[in-house]
Amino acid sequence: MIPLLVSAVDLARIQFATTSIYHFLFVPLTLGLAPLVAVMQTLWFRSRDDAWLRLTRFFGTLLLINFAIGVATGLVQEFQFGMDWSVYSNYVGGVFGAPLAIEGLAGFMVEATFLGLWIFGWNQLPRGLHLATIWIVALASWLSAYLILVANSWMQHPVGYEVVNGKAQLTSVSALLTNSFGIIAWIHVILAGLIFGSMVMFGISCWQLLRERNVELFGRAAKLALIVAVPATLIQLSVGNRFGEAVTSAQGMKIAASEAQWNTCEPCGFSIFQIGGFSQQDETPSFSITIPRVLSWMATGSFSGKVEGLNQLQRQERRSYGRGNYIPDVRLMYWSMRVMAMLGVAMFLVAAVGAWLHRKRKLHTTRWFLWIAVVAMSFPYIAATAGWILTEMGRQPWIVQNLLKTSDAVSTGLSTATIAVSLTVFLLLYATLGVVDFVLMRHFARLDPPPVDQPGGA
Amino acid sequence: MGLEEVWFVAIGVLWSGYFLLEGFDFGVGILLPVLPRDERERALMFRSIGPVWDGNEVWLVVAAGATFAAFPAWYATLFSGFYVALLLILVLLIVRVLSFEWRERHDGARWRAAWLWANTIGSIGASFLWGVALANFVEGVPLDSSHVFTGGIVDLFSPYTVTAGLAVVVMFALHGATYLTLRLTGDFHRRASAIARRLAIPAAVLGIGIVAWTVLVAHDNNDRALLPVAVPAVITAAVLILALVFTRTSNGGWAFATTGLAAIGFIATIFTGLYPRVLVSSPTFANSLTISNSATGHYALQVISVAAAIFTPLILVYQGWTYYVFRTRLGGDHATAAYGSLGDEGHP
Numbered sequence: 001m002i003p004l005l006v007s008a009v010d011l012a013r014i015q016f017a018t019t020s021i022y023h024f025l026f027v028p029l030t031l032g033l034a035p036l037v038a039v040m041q042t043l044w045f046r047s048r049d050d051a052w053l054r055l056t057r058f059f060g061t062l063l064l065i066n067f068a069i070g071v072a073t074g075l076v077q078e079f080q081f082g083m084d085w086s087v088y089s090n091y092v093g094g095v096f097g098a099p100l101a102i103e104g105l106a107g108f109m110v111e112a113t114f115l116g117l118w119i120f121g122w123n124q125l126p127r128g129l130h131l132a133t134i135w136i137v138a139l140a141s142w143l144s145a146y147l148i149l150v151a152n153s154w155m156q157h158p159v160g161y162e163v164v165n166g167k168a169q170l171t172s173v174s175a176l177l178t179n180s181f182g183i184i185a186w187i188h189v190i191l192a193g194l195i196f197g198s199m200v201m202f203g204i205s206c207w208q209l210l211r212e213r214n215v216e217l218f219g220r221a222a223k224l225a226l227i228v229a230v231p232a233t234l235i236q237l238s239v240g241n242r243f244g245e246a247v248t249s250a251q252g253m254k255i256a257a258s259e260a261q262w263n264t265c266e267p268c269g270f271s272i273f274q275i276g277g278f279s280q281q282d283e284t285p286s287f288s289i290t291i292p293r294v295l296s297w298m299a300t301g302s303f304s305g306k307v308e309g310l311n312q313l314q315r316q317e318r319r320s321y322g323r324g325n326y327i328p329d330v331r332l333m334y335w336s337m338r339v340m341a342m343l344g345v346a347m348f349l350v351a352a353v354g355a356w357l358h359r360k361r362k363l364h365t366t367r368w369f370l371w372i373a374v375v376a377m378s379f380p381y382i383a384a385t386a387g388w389i390l391t392e393m394g395r396q397p398w399i400v401q402n403l404l405k406t407s408d409a410v411s412t413g414l415s416t417a418t419i420a421v422s423l424t425v426f427l428l429l430y431a432t433l434g435v436v437d438f439v440l441m442r443h444f445a446r447l448d449p450p451p452v453d454q455p456g457g458a
Numbered sequence: 459m460g461l462e463e464v465w466f467v468a469i470g471v472l473w474s475g476y477f478l479l480e481g482f483d484f485g486v487g488i489l490l491p492v493l494p495r496d497e498r499e500r501a502l503m504f505r506s507i508g509p510v511w512d513g514n515e516v517w518l519v520v521a522a523g524a525t526f527a528a529f530p531a532w533y534a535t536l537f538s539g540f541y542v543a544l545l546l547i548l549v550l551l552i553v554r555v556l557s558f559e560w561r562e563r564h565d566g567a568r569w570r571a572a573w574l575w576a577n578t579i580g581s582i583g584a585s586f587l588w589g590v591a592l593a594n595f596v597e598g599v600p601l602d603s604s605h606v607f608t609g610g611i612v613d614l615f616s617p618y619t620v621t622a623g624l625a626v627v628v629m630f631a632l633h634g635a636t637y638l639t640l641r642l643t644g645d646f647h648r649r650a651s652a653i654a655r656r657l658a659i660p661a662a663v664l665g666i667g668i669v670a671w672t673v674l675v676a677h678d679n680n681d682r683a684l685l686p687v688a689v690p691a692v693i694t695a696a697v698l699i700l701a702l703v704f705t706r707t708s709n710g711g712w713a714f715a716t717t718g719l720a721a722i723g724f725i726a727t728i729f730t731g732l733y734p735r736v737l738v739s740s741p742t743f744a745n746s747l748t749i750s751n752s753a754t755g756h757y758a759l760q761v762i763s764v765a766a767a768i769f770t771p772l773i774l775v776y777q778g779w780t781y782y783v784f785r786t787r788l789g790g791d792h793a794t795a796a797y798g799s800l801g802d803e804g805h806p
Contacts (some may be wrong), residue, residue, distance in 0.1 A: 068559035071512060072552040078522055079544055082537025086606075089537070093530020094754035098762050101523035104516060105769040113513035113773075113780055120509040124783050167530070169755035411538035413606045422545045429549060433556065440563050 009410045011419040012084040015426060017392070019076050021385050022430050026070035028384055031145055031190060032197020033063045034138035036228065038131075040221075045131050050452045055221050058449035059201060064119065065440050069433060071112070076426070084419065088399055088409035092154075094169045095161045095176065099151040107144030111137050145193070146186050153182035155400045156391070157250035168403065181246050188243045191236040192387070196380045198229035199347060202354060203377030204445045206363075206370040214448060215364055222363060226355045233348035240344060241298055247394075248299040248307070251401060253317070254394035255299050256310045257328045258337040260285070263309035270294035272338075278331035280311075321402070328396045336390040343383040350376045461763060462753040465528040466736065468766065470729035472521035473592070477626075477721040479514035482714075483507040485634015487554065487581030488627065490574050493638070493653060499646055500574060502788050504558065506641045509784050511558060513777055515551070527762050531605060531752035532736045539599060539607025540591055543614055547587050554580025582627055589626030593619040596672060596731045598679045598740025605739075605747050618671055625664035629724065632661040632701070633717040639710045643789035651708055658705040662698040665720055669694045669727045676731030680738045680746075687731045694723030 044052035160175030277285030
């Protein structure tokens with residue numbers, strides 16, 4: 001028999017990564033666009049100005065196209081824990097299962113039902129009640145995100161449990177729900193959602209302004225998007241930092257790897273760019289740009305804080321957990337962190353320049369900037385992907401930090417061939433859906449918003 | 459009854475909710491290629507389940523989540539063991555989900571026909587595979603002493619499980635037809651009633667056959683006495699005979715109630731046949747997963763019990779209200795109203 005180049009664990013990891021990253025291309029847009037649509041509908045409700053109704057419908061259509069894929073990939077996300085990671089599921093189900101089940105009961109059920117009411121209820125419901133349905137969808141999506149991040153954060157920073165007969169058992173639901181890691185992760189993700197929603201709304205508005213149609217209408221949409229984007233991107237820079245501190249205390253290895261910090265330092269400089277220095281054989285970069293003391297501040301909140309190095313952490317982990325390599329992929333972590341952080345800053349700059357141009361009433365005529373805003377729609381997608389790569393791969397070799405290793409968690413009795421086939425199926429499916437979704441979104445983003453006196457409504 | 463048993467029943471209830479609700483939207487999907495005569499009628503059929511299919515599908519999400527939380531070992535063995543079947547179900551459900559949202563977004567004839575068939579194939583395939591999967595709980599699958607599934611996809615198919623799959627497809631088609639008789643008007647309504655009358659016969663035959671067969675399989679493979687499993691089976695059979703009557707007397711409400719009860723009756727018979735196990739092992743019966751050897755700790759069960767006690771009544775209220783809001787029969791006035799197109803729907 002020909003030896004296989006990849007193991008079942010490798011393929012299961014690729015499948016999980018693909019599904020999670022793909023799922024999270026659609027989820028944050030819902031988290032951000034749903035409240036923005038709700039705000040536009042509220043503005044229409046209060047002012048009776050038809051322009052807001054047209055914008056509500058225009059962006060509402062995009063929200064629905066996007067929501068459908070989020071639902072579809074969410075099912076895969078829930079099923080694949082048991083399909084590919086049965087040992088993990090059996091081990092963590094007693095803790096991890098509870099927030100997942102409650103998310104279905106309390107979050108997703110509300111979202112799905114009330115979105116149906118919103119789509120079809122325009123004529124059936126009184127205006128105020130109909131407006132309430134979209135707000136309920138938005139709030140339920142935020143609650144869903146909280147419960148999912150409670151589950152994920154338990155894998156990063158396990159709390160409120162004990163291990164009984166080789167299985168994790170919940171001992172404190174309040175500890176689980178108030179996990180400091182989970183709360184800061186939730187704030188980080190909600191802000192990411194608002195950045196998705198506002199940057200996409202801003203980009204599409206700028207695209208419409210480039211075409212010089214509906215200038216007044218999309219000028220308004222751009223303004224609303226900027227009112228959200230400027231503070232959201234600014235606050236995210238600081239929240240991202242605070243999140244870094246939470247990671248430092250729970251997962252020192254992840255921070256050390258994301259900074260390619262091989263040896264403990266005090267104070268520590270922040271490397272903006274470096275060539276080399278990503279492996280134990282090559283710890284010193286051949287070229288680097290470093291700002292003194294900034295890493296200390298980012299990781300610990302103090303300009304003279306101590307950040308432990310990969311080599312020191314590796315020795316500690318070996319003492320605690322036995323032989324093995326506890327260092328994640330340093331090069332990938334380093335660049336994921338930089339891509340995410342630099343795009344975060346770039347998005348703030350785009351939003352700030354946009355706001356300044358809008359104030360000067362020059363937004364719709366500054367064509368070079370409108371093009372930048374169109375391109376910047378891709379930034380939140382790339383940044384979120386980098387963020388999840390950092391979060392999940394930075395935890396390796398652990399699947400649950402310090403409790404269970406990824407290599408021990410994969411389904412037993414599952415052949416590499418089975419996972420290979422299913423991975424191929426999902427990749428083909430995701431690629432096809434991605435293309436169709438992009439074409440549909442592009443088509444509807446280019447349309448003129450529907451006039452309000454269109455026939456057909458009862 | 460301990461909390462473990464309560465959650466066994468609760469998961470049965472969640473599956474019942476899924477079969478009752480998604481059962482009719484699968485049924486509408488199954489009837490899409492045969493019932494409507496033109497594009498307007500096809501749009502009306504999509505429209506009849508448009509506002510509710512997603513909420514219906516969440517019952518599956520909650521059933522799976524509750525299994526993960528309350529019986530991690532059951533979830534782990536089931537989902538890894540039924541890998542290929544679940545992969546197929548996921549693909550079918552994903553394609554079906556997208557058909558609702560994407561079909562109306564472009565008006566090419568081939569595009570619309572393709573998404574219509576995507577919905578139908580997704581509905582038939584997922585109904586069939588859920589029937590097969592649930593029947594396997596009772597009939598048994600090969601498990602080793604640490605409850606790991608040692609078989610392959612072929613082991614899931616036997617005369618009994620395939621019959622269960624077919625029975626579910628036909629019962630859902632009938633359930634969809636009785637739902638449509640409640641939601642449509644005029645000639646379209648008459649044709650839906652006619653198809654319900656015709657479907658009632660094979661649905662009754664297959665439905666009564668499968669619950670009777672389940673009583674025997676539970677006796678042979680799961681060591682169950684005949685009587686306790688026969689109770690839900692007989693009730694299901696009676697309900698199916700009533701469905702036969704009501705689809706003929708064209709009493710829409712009662713016909714829909716009986717086809718819904720039949721879907722619940724199937725789940726009730728399976729779960730009664732399954733108790734006190736959750737996944738029977740065959741041939742080595744001793745390796746079966748039971749309620750007690752797969753349940754999680756008592757505290758976690760208390761936590762999800764509190765959550766379920768708070769949220770389940772709310773779900774029943776707002777989903778019930780949703781059906782009330784969309785109770786108006788479709789036809790005539792809704793000629794141009796298509797699924798999800800806010801431009802058509804949205805005129806205030």
